[in-house]
Amino acid sequence: MKKLMNDPERIVSSFLDGLVAANGTLIQRLEGTDVIVRRSSPPQKVGLVSGGGSGHEPAHAGYVGKGMLDAAVAGEVFTSPGADQFFAAIQAADQGEGVLLLIKNYNGDVMNGEMAQEMAEAEGIKTEMVIINDDVAVNDPDQRRGIAGTVLVQKITGALAETGASLQDAKRIAEKTVSRVRSMSVALTPCTLPAVAQPSFDLAEDEMEVGIGIHGERGMDRREVASSEKTAQLLLESVLKEIPSAAPLALLINGMGSTPLMEQHVFANDVIKQLDRDIQHTYVGDYMTSLDMAGVSLTLLAVDDELSSYLQAPVHTVQWTQC
Amino acid sequence: MKKLMNDPERIVSSFLDGLVAANGTLIQRLEGTDVIVRRSSPPQKVGLVSGGGSGHEPAHAGYVGKGMLDAAVAGEVFTSPGADQFFAAIQAADQGEGVLLLIKNYNGDVMNGEMAQEMAEAEGIKTEMVIINDDVAVNDPDQRRGIAGTVLVQKITGALAETGASLQDAKRIAEKTVSRVRSMSVALTPCTLPAVAQPSFDLAEDEMEVGIGIHGERGMDRREVASSEKTAQLLLESVLKEIPSAAPLALLINGMGSTPLMEQHVFANDVIKQLDRDIQHTYVGDYMTSLDMAGVSLTLLAVDDELSSYLQAPVHTVQWTQC
Missing domain, CATH: 3.30.1180.20 (Dihydroxyacetone kinase; domain 2)
Structure with a gap:
């Protein structure tokens, strides 16, 4: 195995630093976290947050910006981010209109996302979650994993959210896309x-x-x-x-x-x-x-x-x- | 070696077909050639043509379009396209204002590009060529190869050409970029x-x-x-x-x-x-x-x-x- 890297334990953090260094007008890193956020959003916009383990680049940090995500949470490689990281992303993305979490169907991501929702609700932030499970290689739909179709869900929901849609409407279109x-x-x-x-x-x-x-x-x-x-x-x-x-x-x-x-x-x-x-x-x-x-x-x-x-x-x- | 392909002898042609099939509103393939051209250009625009051996995707066909190339010529893998292919690209790109060839510094590409220039001049099409040699791994500047810096030359020259600049002005900015x-x-x-x-x-x-x-x-x-x-x-x-x-x-x-x-x-x-x-x-x-x-x-x-x-x-x- 040869990889262009330094300390493998810090590869995710270095990746995020590089992404921000190369795209500083578009995105920034939320201090003390592995969360990438948009530099500017329209006012009173519903927040869109996604995230999961790293190793899927450009997903998800590469999709933060106008017409797509407001924040992306990067876990360690192939490892769910903790609930505190999802919560930090929700707080950053919230503008009072609530936050929709778009989560690929993996137990750790769903569980940590749900915990973050509870933390957010306790702070008075409305949240919803839509789980993406597009991988037909698994027969049982409940067990289906979220893979590349996730990006189309993010694109479509992000475009709707950019128009000033409500949290419920964002949830509706994300669920509609997931079903198709x-x-x-x-x-x-x-x-x-x-x-x-x-x-x-x-x-x-x-x-x-x-x-x-x-x-x-x-x-x-x-x-x-x-x-x-x-x-x-x-x-x-x-x-x-x-x-x-x-x-x-x-x-x-x-x-x-x-x-x-x-x-x-x-x-x-x-x-x-x-x-x-x-x-x-x-x-x-x-x-x-x-x-x-x-x-x-x-x-x-x-x-x-x-x-x-x-x-x-x-x-x-x-x-x-x-x- | 495992590659996602069919007949290896036809991989370039299949690549070009796939690129056009996926981007049919933007580009098309010039019939009977391995030349990719823009679907629409501003009138009376100086033509910009690049090309070379394949294996460098997205270069060069991926850079055909508004603000960059008018036509790209794809040789076989790591093999210069023939002069006839360059000539077909020049003919397609010419709108009466002449055509600038942007060529990476490899003997075959330069030679075939020059032959195509002669064929074009015989048809009354004005042409110029700028040779790109950004690779400092080779000490002798005359022997320096053209590598990734080529794409920046194409971007800058393409943006100037889009404004209605003359052939000589396109050549000037391409040479300026190459020198830097x-x-x-x-x-x-x-x-x-x-x-x-x-x-x-x-x-x-x-x-x-x-x-x-x-x-x-x-x-x-x-x-x-x-x-x-x-x-x-x-x-x-x-x-x-x-x-x-x-x-x-x-x-x-x-x-x-x-x-x-x-x-x-x-x-x-x-x-x-x-x-x-x-x-x-x-x-x-x-x-x-x-x-x-x-x-x-x-x-x-x-x-x-x-x-x-x-x-x-x-x-x-x-x-x-x-x-």
Whole structure:
């Protein structure tokens, strides 16, 4: 394992410092925390907070800014942030209109988020939480993990929140998006934690892991490495089953951290060729990674006019800018 | 070697198809070529064309659009496009105001670009070429390669061209930028060509290669893997020597293809901490890659008010958008 880093125990903090140093007009770090906040927000805006373990960069700090998140909480690598960190983010994001937490479906994140909600309510801050569970690799919807589809939920909810919507309306559109977004991943290589010399699991030179989680959790299935075409077919079959058949779609091809853009677009080409549907929005790039894992995830979102318009709304964050 | 692809001989064409399929409102492929062109340009605009071997995605097709390139030519992986391809791009980009070629300093690219200029002049199209050679790992300036600094030359020249500037003025600002931009790279791992099973060179688990080119050419020096802090110091020393001491700077930290954003920002943090200078613009991300190489390059550009204003000008391409 070779990584460009210093003390592995301080890699998250150094990452946050670097992100802020490179984008100081847009974001700042809340002193004494691992929380990144927007430098300026419209007044009386409902707050949007997300967060979770690190290792998924640019998620979530890269999505703090106009039209997306007000604050992002970074835990240690693959480790939920504590309730106190979520609480600090909620306090920073609150402008009196309440705060919506967008949380990926992992026990630690949900539990610490709920504790932070209690702390906030005790201070008179209204909060709601929406849990994101787009990964169809897990059959039981209650157990489904949140992966790259999370970013589309953040984009859409953030665009609505920017218009001065209420906490309840932000919750409504986040839940609507969650109910319509589904994803699945494939890994060609495992990832390696900064503090550990060994990869999180082994994959032979001729194997790939299908349905893998963003923390290197085992997938549904290990099989021989397939072509991009066959991999597209495999992921599309699993994800399309869960999407209403007539809806127009948003498509997100997500690189897992060390997959070159050339390969991501080769894969996108195969997905688009096979997807005989109305694709209204296409995104390709590293949106929700898993350290240095090679692989991709495929996300489909069944859009309607409302979701489409919020996907198209202006956004200005470190990682996602549109005019 | 595991790559998400189909026939390795067709990987460039599939990449271009995927890029266009995902960004059809912005770019299109010139039929029968490996040339990507803008869908719409202001009238009577001087044309800006760049290109070279593939394997450096998002360069150059990802920079076609408003405020940057009018056309990009994609050769096979690490192979110069033929003169006919450059000529097709020039024809597509010309609106009667002439075309400026921005070419990285590699013999094949320069030779084929010059042949295409001759073909264009024979058709009555005025052309100029500016050669980019920002890589200070090579001592002889005539032999210096063009690497990530190229993208800043494209951004600045593209912004000027968008204002209706003349061919000569576009050439002037491109040359000015070239004279002020310097870069150097380090690799932690080699890259692997799609059609070849073996990496382009070997690096032991405890080694890194300093001053490497974007085609896996050997660097200046192979040494023990260093911390991000030490690596920042090493690259800064080499690059700063070539930059006037008082000028404010633009800083570009470029990932080489499989370096996670977390590590890129850890490195950016170390560079910014050590760079005791006025940094007016900072960019971090995969701008000019080398397939699946792990590593980074450091680019410094000595800006003045003119260059700064063109860096800040609006741009809308697949990979670089600012409002």
